[in-house]
Amino acid sequence: MYVIIAGGGLIGKGLTKRLAQQKHDVVVIDFNAEVCEEIYARYGAVAINGNSTDLATLESAGIARCNVAVATMNDDSDNLAFALLAKHFNVSQIIVKMNDPKYENIYQTVGVKNISRGTELLVDQIMLNIEAPELRTAISMNNIEIAIFIIPEHAKCSGQPVSTTVNQKGFPREVIFTCVADEATGLFRIPRGDTILHEGDRVFLCGSMNDIKTAVKFLS
Numbered sequence: 001m002y003v004i005i006a007g008g009g010l011i012g013k014g015l016t017k018r019l020a021q022q023k024h025d026v027v028v029i030d031f032n033a034e035v036c037e038e039i040y041a042r043y044g045a046v047a048i049n050g051n052s053t054d055l056a057t058l059e060s061a062g063i064a065r066c067n068v069a070v071a072t073m074n075d076d077s078d079n080l081a082f083a084l085l086a087k088h089f090n091v092s093q094i095i096v097k098m099n100d101p102k103y104e105n106i107y108q109t110v111g112v113k114n115i116s117r118g119t120e121l122l123v124d125q126i127m128l129n130i131e132a133p134e135l136r137t138a139i140s141m142n143n144i145e146i147a148i149f150i151i152p153e154h155a156k157c158s159g160q161p162v163s164t165t166v167n168q169k170g171f172p173r174e175v176i177f178t179c180v181a182d183e184a185t186g187l188f189r190i191p192r193g194d195t196i197l198h199e200g201d202r203v204f205l206c207g208s209m210n211d212i213k214t215a216v217k218f219l220s
Contacts, residue, residue, distance in 0.1 A: 001025065004061050006052035006082045007072035008035040011097060015070060016045050027061045053081040063089045071096040076103040083112050145209045146178060149216050151201045157219050163193035165219070175207035175215040 001024045005012045008030035016039055019026045026045040029052040030036055036047035050057035052073065063069070069086035071079035071094075079096045080103065086094050087110070095114040096107060107115050151158060157165045162177055177191040181202040189195060197203070203219075205212050 001067045002062065002065055003027070003068045003070065004029065004058075004063060004066045004086075005070045005072060006079070007074070007097075008032065008039055008047065009072060009074065011072040012070075013039060013043075015072070016043050020045050029057060029061055053078055053085065055085065058085055058089070063091065066091050068093040068095065070094075073097070074099060076100050080106060080110070083107070084110060087111060144206065145212060146204055146206045147209070147212050149203050149205060149219065151197060151199055151203060152220055153199050155199060155220055157197050158199045160197055161193060162191045162195045162197065165197065168218075171218050172207065172211040172214050175205055175211045177203055178206045179204040 003015075003019055003024055003026050005015055005026065005028045008016075008028050012028055012030070016026050016028055020043045026043075028036070028039050028045055028047045029050055030039075030047065031049070031051065033049045036049045039045055039047040046061075048057060048061055050060075052058070052071070063086065066086070066089065069082070069091045071082045073079050073082070076099050079098075083094050083096055093114065094112050095116065096112055098104060098107065098115050104115060162180075165171060166173075166175075166177070177195075180189045180191045180195060180197070181187070181204075182189070182198070191203075205215055207215070
């Protein structure tokens with residue numbers, strides 16, 4: 001996956017480290033030349049000393065082939081400008097760190113869906129958005145997560161009872177269904193073994209994030 005990160009601060013460096021460890025192609029853009037040198041020396045990632053809202057800089061960073069654009073700068077106006085330019089180049093995933101909640105409606109208006117508030121931002125949350133955009137974390141406590149997943153069209157689990165799904169080979173044994181929400185009626189159900197899963201259902205999965213991601217691949 002090709003990821004461009006605007007801003008080489010603590011969040012930007014943390015993401016770069018994790019992404020580089022997982023063998024993603026990462027390019028970081030930062031105003032500070034020393035920050036860029038440090039990122040390259042420590043993580044081996046490409047680091048461009050420049051302005052993330054400058055068209056020529058983005059083109060040199062490879063924005064045209066970018067899969068994920070992440071804005072982690074401290075100024076929302078810069079993050080917004082970066083997000084708009086990324087949308088212009090049809091980047092499929094755009095993630096921003098929101099510093100001032102007054103910008104939330106503006107981000108949403110321009111079509112930015114993955115917004116992380118600065119006060120609650122965790123590298124793990126952004127990593128989840130990058131690696132599994134179909135998942136949303138509801139609760140995170142120690143090493144246990146509750147994540148929300150919408151069963152897609154034509155999923156092989158659709159029409160099956162929960163018991164059949166979880167007992168099939170490949171479904172992680174440490175993941176449990178804690179709740180199923182029927183999108184058509186808005187009703188929540190505590191799933192039992194005979195609860196039938198349907199396309200469009202919003203399911204709440206509990207377990208470690210690695211196991212949940214395995215379960216989601218299976219359910220999809």
